[in-house]
Amino acid sequence: MKIIKAPLSTEDIEQLKMGEEVLVEGVIYVARDAAHKKMVQSIQVGEDLPFDLQGQLIYYAGPCPAPPGKVIGSAGPTTSGRMDAYAPLFIERGLKGMIGKGPRDKGVIESMQKYGAVYLAAVGGAGAYLAQRILAADIVAYPELGPESILKLTVKDFPCIVAIDSQGNDIYDRPNGSEKK
Amino acid sequence: MRQVHVENISKAIAEAVIEANTNLPGDIKDALQGALERESLASASNCLQIILENAQIAVCEKVALCQDTGLVAVNIELGQEVHIVGGELEGAVNQGIRDGYQRGYLRKSVVNDPFDRINTGDNTPAIIHIHLVAGDGLHMTVFPKGAGSENMGQLAMLKPSAGMEGVKKFILKVVREAGGNPCPPIIVGVGVGGNMEKAALLAKQALFREVGQKSSRPELAAIEEEMLVQINAMGIGVQGLGGDTTALAVNIETYPTHIACLPVAVSLGCHCTRRVTVDL
Numbered sequence: 001m002k003i004i005k006a007p008l009s010t011e012d013i014e015q016l017k018m019g020e021e022v023l024v025e026g027v028i029y030v031a032r033d034a035a036h037k038k039m040v041q042s043i044q045v046g047e048d049l050p051f052d053l054q055g056q057l058i059y060y061a062g063p064c065p066a067p068p069g070k071v072i073g074s075a076g077p078t079t080s081g082r083m084d085a086y087a088p089l090f091i092e093r094g095l096k097g098m099i100g101k102g103p104r105d106k107g108v109i110e111s112m113q114k115y116g117a118v119y120l121a122a123v124g125g126a127g128a129y130l131a132q133r134i135l136a137a138d139i140v141a142y143p144e145l146g147p148e149s150i151l152k153l154t155v156k157d158f159p160c161i162v163a164i165d166s167q168g169n170d171i172y173d174r175p176n177g178s179e180k181k
Numbered sequence: 182m183r184q185v186h187v188e189n190i191s192k193a194i195a196e197a198v199i200e201a202n203t204n205l206p207g208d209i210k211d212a213l214q215g216a217l218e219r220e221s222l223a224s225a226s227n228c229l230q231i232i233l234e235n236a237q238i239a240v241c242e243k244v245a246l247c248q249d250t251g252l253v254a255v256n257i258e259l260g261q262e263v264h265i266v267g268g269e270l271e272g273a274v275n276q277g278i279r280d281g282y283q284r285g286y287l288r289k290s291v292v293n294d295p296f297d298r299i300n301t302g303d304n305t306p307a308i309i310h311i312h313l314v315a316g317d318g319l320h321m322t323v324f325p326k327g328a329g330s331e332n333m334g335q336l337a338m339l340k341p342s343a344g345m346e347g348v349k350k351f352i353l354k355v356v357r358e359a360g361g362n363p364c365p366p367i368i369v370g371v372g373v374g375g376n377m378e379k380a381a382l383l384a385k386q387a388l389f390r391e392v393g394q395k396s397s398r399p400e401l402a403a404i405e406e407e408m409l410v411q412i413n414a415m416g417i418g419v420q421g422l423g424g425d426t427t428a429l430a431v432n433i434e435t436y437p438t439h440i441a442c443l444p445v446a447v448s449l450g451c452h453c454t455r456r457v458t459v460d461l
Contacts (some may be wrong), residue, residue, distance in 0.1 A: 001201050007213040034298075051333050065244045067286040074245035076290075079329045101329070102362040102421060124329060124420055125453040127248040129235035132184060146300045147248075147288050158431055159231065161224055161422055172421055 003059045006155075007055040008118070016118050018169035024120070024158040028057040028099065030151035032078055035142055036086040039097070045090060050141030050150050053094045055122075058101035062147040064127070065139070072153075074127030074136040077101040080119070084108050091117050099160055102171035113168045120160035133158040148165045182264040183317040185461055187273035190265070190319075193459045194277025197323045198253060199285035201457040202245045205236040208391040209368075209454060212429040216366055216419075225424030229366075232419075232452055242287075244288070246451045249327030250287040253307040254385065255276055262317035275305040283286070290328070301410065310382070319461040322389065330451040333359035336381055339443040348373055348445050355447040356412050362420015364451035366429045368392060369412065372446040375436040380444035385430035388450040398434055405431045419452075420453075426445065 004012050006026035018021070029051055029180050031039070060080050066071025073105055080100030087098065088111035096117050101124035102130040112119065122130060163171045210233070217229040255274050259265075265273075271360040282289055282304040335355045339347045352371055360365075366409060372383025395402035408431040418424030428440040429452070440443065 019224070021227065039400075062248060062288065062290075063246045064250065064288040065286045067244060070244075073286050074239070074248040074250075075249050078249065079332070081362065101364070104361055119423060121420060123231045123235075124343065125247045125327075125451055126231050126235040128239040129231055130242045131244065132238065133389055136262065146302070147290065148300075159227075163422070171423065174416055 005123070006057045008057060008144040012115060013096060013116050013118050014164050016165055018162050018171050020162045022047060022120070022160055022162060024099070024160055025135065025175045026154070027155050028059045028155055029140065030037070030059045030063070030153060032060050032062050032081055032148055034148040035150050036083050038142060040086050040089060040122070040166050043093070045059050051152070053090055055094060057097035057099060058095060060098065063144045063151070066137070070131070072131050072134050075131045076127035076158050077124050080104060087111065091115050103170070104164060109164055109168050109170060112164060112166060116164070116166045118162060118166055119164040121163040122158070122160050130158065182262055184264050184266050185319055187268035187270070189461060190270065190273040191277040191280060193461055194255070194274050194285065194321065194323065195281035195324070195457050197321070197457045198278055198281035198287070198325060201323055201325055201455040202250050202285060202287055203243050204240045205246055205453065206391075206456060207447050208393060209429065210236055210267050212392040213366065213452060216426040216429065220425050222278045222418065222424035223401075224422060226421040227425060228419040228422065229426065245285070245287055246455070248288055248310070249283070249290065249329060251325035251455070252291055252331075253304065254324040254326065255307050256322045257310045257438055258307065258314045258318065258320040259311055260318040263319055268388045270311065274309055276306055278305050278307050279303040314444065316333050321459045321461070322439070323457050323459070324385070324389070325455050326454070327451060330363035330449045332444070333363040334448040336377065336444070336446040338377065339445055341441065341443045343443055345404065347443065351445050352408055352431070352447055353411060355388040355449070357415060357418070359449055360417055363449040364453065365417055365419055365421060366426045366452050368454050369408070369428055369431040370448040370449035370450060372430065372448075373431040373433060373435045373444070375444060376436040376439070376442065377444055379436055380446035381448070382450035383436055384446035385433040388433045388448060388454055389456055390432045392430040401433050401435070405433055
C-alpha cells in the first residue's frame with residue numbers, strides 16, 4: 001500500500017486519487033469542533049495560531065485519555081461534516097489535508113480544488129486499532145478543552161482511503177449514496 | 182421488601198460502562214464477520230477487517246472500541262418490591278458513570294448546557310429512564326451511544342393514511358441522508374406508534390434487539406427483511422465508502438397509537454453499538 005508522508009508535499013497531493021488506499025506516516029495535528037471555533041476566532045482578530053497551518057494535515061478526532069503505559073487512548077476519526085463551516089478558511093491559509101469520516105460539503109470541496117488539498121477517510125469506530133498506529137501524542141494548545149484540545153501526533157502505517165482528491169472527485173458522491181447538502 | 186444499597190448500583194453501573202465500551206456484543210461481531218464473508222468490494226473488506234481487529238484489540242487491551250464513548254442512556258426496570266437504601270437511585274447511577282469513565286480511561290463527552298457547552302468532566306449526567314414493574318428485581322441496561330450515529334436519527338409524525346408505505350419511505354430517507362456519517366454498517370432501529378416520545382424510545386429499544394433476531398410479528402419481520410435488502414442495495418457501504426454492506430439489521434418495534442397519529446422514529450446504531458444489561 002502507498003505510504004504518504006505528513007506534512008504533505010504538493011506533488012503527493014496531486015498524485016493522490018479518489019478511492020486509493022494509503023498509509024499515513026509523520027506528523028499530523030488533532031483538532032475538532034471547539035478547537036476549530038477558537039482558531040477561526042484567532043484568525044479573525046489577527047492572532048497567531050497554535051500551529052502553522054502551512055502544508056499540514058488535520059485529523060478530526062477527540063481521543064480517549066491515555067491509559068498507563070500508552071501514548072493515547074482510543075483515537076478514531078469523528079464526523080468531518082461538523083468542521084465544514086471552518087475548513088475553507090484553513091485551506092485558504094495553507095492546510096493541505098484533512099483526515100476524518102463522512103462526506104464534505106460543496107464549499108470544502110471547492111476550496112480543496114482551488115488551493116490543492118486532499119481529504120482522507122479513516123475507519124470510524126476503529127479507535128483502538130488506530131491508536132496503535134500513533135507513536136507519540138502531545139498537547140499543543142487549549143488543554144482546557146479536554147478531549148477537544150489540539151494535539152500533535154506522530155503516526156506510522158495509519159490506514160486511510162482518499163475520499164476526496166484535489167481534483168474534487170468525491171467517493172461519497174454516488175447516485176444512491178449519501179445526499180449532497 | 183428487598184433492600185438494594187446504592188453503592189452496589191454505582192459499582193454495577195461502573196463495571197457495565199467499562200464492559201460496554203470495550204467488549205463488542207457477540208451478535209454484532211458475528212454479523213460483521215458474516216458481512217466480511219459476503220462483501221465484494223476489496224476496500225470495504227479491508228475496513229471490515231480493521232473493524233473486527235479493532236474489537237479484538239479493545240477487549241484484549243481493555244481500551245475503548247471507539248473514542249466516542251458516548252452519552253450514556255440507562256434504562257431501569259425497578260421492581261416495586263425493591264427498597265433502595267443509602268441514597269437515591271439516579272445519583273447512584275451517575276456516580277457509577279463517573280467512576281467507570283474515570284477508571285476505564287473513557288472519554289468524557291458531556292457538556293453542561295446546549296448553549297454554554299462546558300464539559301462536565303465526568304460524562305454525567307446520564308439520560309435515565311425508570312419504569313416501575315412488578316416483583317423485586319432491578320434490571321438495568323446501559324447504552325453509551327456516540328454522536329456520529331445519534332445525530333443521524335430522525336422522527337416524523339406521519340398521517341395515518343401514509344400507512345406502511347409511508348413508514349418504509351421514511352426509513353429509507355433517514356438512512357440515505359445519513360450516508361456514511363453514522364459509521365456503517367449500521368443497525369436501524371425503528372419505532373412506530375405511541376406518541377412523539379414513545380416512538381423515539383421504541384426506536385432506541387429496537388437497537389437493543391440482537392442482530393439476527395426478527396420481529397415476533399411475521400408481517401413486520403418481512404418488512405424488516407425487505408428494508409434490509411433495499412438499504413444494502415443503496416451502495417452506501419462500510420463507512421460510506423461503497424460496497425454491499427450498509428446495514429446489519431433493521432429492527433422495528435410498535436405500540437398502540439392515537440386515531441389521528443402515525444409517529445415513526447428511526448435511530449441509527451453504528452457498527453460499534455454498545456449495550457450491556459445488568460441484573461441486581
